[in-house]
Amino acid sequence: MRGFRPFFLKELREIARTWRIWVLPSIVVVFALTGPVLAKVMPEILRSMSSEQLGGAVISLPEPTWKDAYAQWVKNLTQIVTFALVIMLGGTVASEVRSGTAIMVLTKPVSRPAFVLAKAAANAVLVTATTLLGAAATWAVTLAVFGEAPLRPIVQPTAAWLAWALFLVAVMTLASVLVQSPSGAAGVGIGVYAAISIASLSRWAVEHTPAGLIGAPGALLAGDRPPLSWPLAATALIAAAALAGAAVLFARKEL
Amino acid sequence: MTTDAAVELAGVTKRFGDVVALDRVDLRVPSGVIFGFLGPNGAGKTTTIRLLTGLARPTSGEVRVLGREVTSAGFEVSSRVGYLPDVPAFYEWMTGEEYLAFVASLFGLESSVAKKRAGVLLEAAGLAGVRTRIGGYSRGMKQRLGIAQALMNAPALLVLDEPTSALDPIGRKEVLDMIEALAGKATVFFSTHILSDAERVCDEVAILDRGRVVANASVDEIRSRAGRKVALEVAGDVERVERAVAAAAWCRGVTRVGARIEAAVSDPGSAQRDVPAIVAAAGAGLVRFETVEPTLEDVFVELVERAS
Numbered sequence: 264m265r266g267f268r269p270f271f272l273k274e275l276r277e278i279a280r281t282w283r284i285w286v287l288p289s290i291v292v293v294f295a296l297t298g299p300v301l302a303k304v305m306p307e308i309l310r311s312m313s314s315e316q317l318g319g320a321v322i323s324l325p326e327p328t329w330k331d332a333y334a335q336w337v338k339n340l341t342q343i344v345t346f347a348l349v350i351m352l353g354g355t356v357a358s359e360v361r362s363g364t365a366i367m368v369l370t371k372p373v374s375r376p377a378f379v380l381a382k383a384a385a386n387a388v389l390v391t392a393t394t395l396l397g398a399a400a401t402w403a404v405t406l407a408v409f410g411e412a413p414l415r416p417i418v419q420p421t422a423a424w425l426a427w428a429l430f431l432v433a434v435m436t437l438a439s440v441l442v443q444s445p446s447g448a449a450g451v452g453i454g455v456y457a458a459i460s461i462a463s464l465s466r467w468a469v470e471h472t473p474a475g476l477i478g479a480p481g482a483l484l485a486g487d488r489p490p491l492s493w494p495l496a497a498t499a500l501i502a503a504a505a506l507a508g509a510a511v512l513f514a515r516k517e518l
Numbered sequence: 519m520t521t522d523a524a525v526e527l528a529g530v531t532k533r534f535g536d537v538v539a540l541d542r543v544d545l546r547v548p549s550g551v552i553f554g555f556l557g558p559n560g561a562g563k564t565t566t567i568r569l570l571t572g573l574a575r576p577t578s579g580e581v582r583v584l585g586r587e588v589t590s591a592g593f594e595v596s597s598r599v600g601y602l603p604d605v606p607a608f609y610e611w612m613t614g615e616e617y618l619a620f621v622a623s624l625f626g627l628e629s630s631v632a633k634k635r636a637g638v639l640l641e642a643a644g645l646a647g648v649r650t651r652i653g654g655y656s657r658g659m660k661q662r663l664g665i666a667q668a669l670m671n672a673p674a675l676l677v678l679d680e681p682t683s684a685l686d687p688i689g690r691k692e693v694l695d696m697i698e699a700l701a702g703k704a705t706v707f708f709s710t711h712i713l714s715d716a717e718r719v720c721d722e723v724a725i726l727d728r729g730r731v732v733a734n735a736s737v738d739e740i741r742s743r744a745g746r747k748v749a750l751e752v753a754g755d756v757e758r759v760e761r762a763v764a765a766a767a768w769c770r771g772v773t774r775v776g777a778r779i780e781a782a783v784s785d786p787g788s789a790q791r792d793v794p795a796i797v798a799a800a801g802a803g804l805v806r807f808e809t810v811e812p813t814l815e816d817v818f819v820e821l822v823e824r825a826s
Contacts, residue, residue, distance in 0.1 A: 364608065366603055366607075372626070517573065
């Protein structure tokens, strides 16, 4: 693993000084800040629409609460943010190989597994920090808008999604080693996501595989207790295998 | 294989599917020389360099760098080699100074050593005080930074892939000056298809054509393999003189541009004795007569044409 530390530090600096600091954090923070506000005003908007544009038909909606704000946060994480993550991570390894920067590094005393794993680790740091920042922003704005924002109902779904997101980091690292183009790797990632989503229709898959993490944030927010032990263990195992596979395959690859 | 060589290839073949990029290549680069690796585009130069740097593996044969087999040497080789690819790619958000500091950290250099060395190399590369990010560098600046980063570890072997091919004349001169300054301090292995560059700075060269080494010797020795030539400039019936020269026993071929006739000769001494008489017999006047020193380009063209 020679070269891991300097290359990992380079990755962190690259995140801080390039477009990467803006894409994922911007999306997450914008959703975090606007979600609670939208949850608050959406019933008002719908009520005004119903009286003016629906010919006097009245839509009866309950008063919004902090749960609606948290539901917005969870929906955005599990849908838009997940896709943004997959697309962003498509170039994890492939873009450096294509641009030629990888050979400048790998002809120095840097092991190829260190190169791959440092990238995965830096992406994991970015995803974790962004998710925590977004959750904190959602909690703070929810408290300001609704006057109430319990911690546990936002921490549990966010933690479940974070486990899923870190799994995606590992899978996308492997995809980015296997496929030479960033868009191709993103396509593989979307394919994996689609396959796991389909698998989540199976009760056994939900109880024993990463498919259980797809619906977990929503279920936890609803106050359910979805089975998470097996899905988390299987996710960790598959993520570790994906990272190991990425490291081994990249070490064998000719550049 | 001997051990005093910086680079040794023995029976190296590299295939890409059905395509044979390198065909049983044998090559030896003595330590301490500036070595030119010549060949037309597509000859296999970059493939050879990818094998030397461990970016690719030979299909068969053995590649030794600094006495170690590359594929099994681990970091023992890479920590003593500097490498510049044909189109160096950098992290464009860094400055040149930051990039050299990053390279130093990959080699595990102490920060005081790294800072001092980076300063010297940036100065030598004409990049001292440049605060622009690398993304704003010209091609020449990137090439010079590329050489500087390749020297950060004070390498025993510097491998440069076409370091001058995309540069303007001034940029080429600067890069060649940098290479020349390394004479005696490190072994320099550089590929090029610009023969005048090799002729200017190299001690030894190898010529690669379609995956095969067709010559590997010192520049003088390679030059001596070329047939000698004489050139004469005449006033009068040039065509008659040309025909007479072509008919001489020592003449191996004639070319003419205007009043200048150039003849490849098997025996320069006989040509020197006979030419004035031939010109006089043709009723022409001899304006100029000289023996032409063969250039590396002459040998290169001759060897590559012979091989094809």
